[in-house]
Amino acid sequence: MYADIIIDITHEKLDKVFQYRVPEELEGDLRTGAGVIVPFGRGNRKRRGILSVFRKHVIMMRKK
Secondary structure, eight states: OEEEEEEOOOOGGGOSOEEEEOOGGGTTTOOTTOEEEEEETGGGEEEEEEEEEEESSOOOOOOO
């Protein structure tokens, strides 16, 4: 299972969601709207985010 996460960072070029794989052991514990901490950016720094939607498959986005 995958989740779309809205990263809590203000930057005009980051106006999109990011997809993360949800570990099996957390699938039953997470809910839409929940706050999460995910690795993000160079060095996989931990960032806060909001879980917006669950998906069964990765959605590939086209580059602008």
